[in-house]
Amino acid sequence: MSYDLFRKGLDAPICLTWEMTFGCNLRCIHCLSSSGQQRENELTTAEAKALLDEFAAMQVFYINVGGGEPMSRPDFFELMEYSVSHGIGVKFSTNGTLIDRAAADWIATTPYLDVQISIDGADAATNDPIRGTGSFLRANRAMELLAERGFNFKINTVVTHQNFSQLDQMYQMAEGYGAQLRVTRLRPSGRGKDVWQELHPTQQQNRDLYFWLKAHPNVMTGDSFFHLSALGAALDGLNMCGAGRIVCLVDPVGDVYTCPFLITPDFKAGNIREAGGFKQVWQEAPLFQFVREYEAGGQCKSCKSWGNCHSGCMAVKYFTDTPMDQPDPECIYIPENSKRRIINLLPV
Amino acid sequence: MNPSNTYRLADGVSIRPEKFGALLYSYHKRQLYFLYDKPLIDFVSGLDGSQPLDQALSNFLAERKLAEANKPVFIRALTRLEAMEVLSEL
Numbered sequence: 031m032s033y034d035l036f037r038k039g040l041d042a043p044i045c046l047t048w049e050m051t052f053g054c055n056l057r058c059i060h061c062l063s064s065s066g067q068q069r070e071n072e073l074t075t076a077e078a079k080a081l082l083d084e085f086a087a088m089q090v091f092y093i094n095v096g097g098g099e100p101m102s103r104p105d106f107f108e109l110m111e112y113s114v115s116h117g118i119g120v121k122f123s124t125n126g127t128l129i130d131r132a133a134a135d136w137i138a139t140t141p142y143l144d145v146q147i148s149i150d151g152a153d154a155a156t157n158d159p160i161r162g163t164g165s166f167l168r169a170n171r172a173m174e175l176l177a178e179r180g181f182n183f184k185i186n187t188v189v190t191h192q193n194f195s196q197l198d199q200m201y202q203m204a205e206g207y208g209a210q211l212r213v214t215r216l217r218p219s220g221r222g223k224d225v226w227q228e229l230h231p232t233q234q235q236n237r238d239l240y241f242w243l244k245a246h247p248n249v250m251t252g253d254s255f256f257h258l259s260a261l262g263a264a265l266d267g268l269n270m271c272g273a274g275r276i277v278c279l280v281d282p283v284g285d286v287y288t289c290p291f292l293i294t295p296d297f298k299a300g301n302i303r304e305a306g307g308f309k310q311v312w313q314e315a316p317l318f319q320f321v322r323e324y325e326a327g328g329q330c331k332s333c334k335s336w337g338n339c340h341s342g343c344m345a346v347k348y349f350t351d352t353p354m355d356q357p358d359p360e361c362i363y364i365p366e367n368s369k370r371r372i373i374n375l376l377p378v
Numbered sequence: 379m380n381p382s383n384t385y386r387l388a389d390g391v392s393i394r395p396e397k398f399g400a401l402l403y404s405y406h407k408r409q410l411y412f413l414y415d416k417p418l419i420d421f422v423s424g425l426d427g428s429q430p431l432d433q434a435l436s437n438f439l440a441e442r443k444l445a446e447a448n449k450p451v452f453i454r455a456l457t458r459l460e461a462m463e464v465l466s467e468l
Binding site for chain 1: 390392394395396397398401403405408410412
């Protein structure tokens with residue numbers, strides 16, 4: 031139902047990702063935006079506020095704020111307060127390293143603010159090779175500060191081959207903090223392209239993940255595993271690619287992309303600094319018109335699971351050099367009598 | 379829901395027109411809802427809490443040249459919206 035409503039796009043995004051800065055004090059090996067160094071031409075405070083004014087006028091319901099490390103912007107608190115006071119809810123992603131007592135107090139008392147802290151394993155031995163030495167400990171300190179204040183935050187984990195077996199531990203860790211676990215799909219975008227083969231879950235793990243998610247309905251996914259819905263009954267969520275239809279990405283220099291996983295010139299729709307601003311990009315950019323008309327074709331259309339997954343994630347296809355009319359490289363549904371072999375994408 | 383009481387869109391709920399009808403978002407529940415019925419959307423969007431629901435609905439139907447017989451259908455839909463905490467009583 032929602033697929034039919036949303037496929038051709040909305041007058042404004044339901045939500046969008048705004049990456050505030052490329053600056054980051056960590057160098058995660060799978061970073062989607064290859065972040066590290068702040069760039070000189072990132073949006074100024076005034077430009078950022080004008081952008082938020084546009085979102086408010088278009089009634090964008092909420093923004094997913096990320097980076098880089100968004101808290102590394104000196105105007106972070108000012109901009110977040112500006113957003114919520116203009117009717118735009120905020121969900122921000124952080125590595126947690128900059129959450130001190132004062133920041134935790136602010137988080138716990140600001141309305142319409144959700145926070146997710148990223149860790150990619152249930153222990154430092156699993157997390158730190160991905161996110162950097164000491165990052166597990168520092169993230170946990172932030173979680174303790176938020177938990178002390180009774181704040182219901184999210185723990186966000188990118189599911190990998192290596193941490194898959196720790197999902198139950200991650201779940202228990204979240205419960206222990208009074209927090210909620212959110213798991214997301216590893217995309218081969220940014221630096222993630224270099225490590226995807228090594229880190230991405232095996233096909234068996236993806237199948238097991240589908241059933242694990244079904245058994246843990248309070249684990250959030252941001253709808254990022256909709257390709258797994260091909261296996262059977264759809265997972266919770268819209269189960270569709272929202273790129274350029276219901277979501278998009280604005281990057282730190284104002285470039286607008288179809289989604290946070292497709293930061294590449296082929297999927298850049300425009301820039302908010304151009305005349306017409308964000309609204310014109312959203313409503314008129316030829317690229318967005320294209321994705322709203324686009325439907326994956328090929329063998330997927332004759333698959334009986336097509337209605338559940340619509341051929342999967344464009345970004346994963348793009349960065350693995352998979353043609354768009356081929357199944358998602360992590361498709362776990364193999365129709366009976368299929369001539370398609372299980373593609374061996376296991377780490378070698 | 380008591381139609382003789384006054385209702386309006388609850389605090390922390392935003393309604394946005396779309397081609398198919400409207401999207402509703404509850405900031406408290408972080409929940410998205412869909413509305414498809416255009417007259418219902420117009421009525422809900424215009425609820426300002428200035429008069430009892432029953433009166434507001436009568437005026438709305440008269441303006442739209444819609445029969446009073448439509449009232450029970452509206453009331454049923456509005457009752458659902460109140461149960462979802464999209465509408466709140468003043």
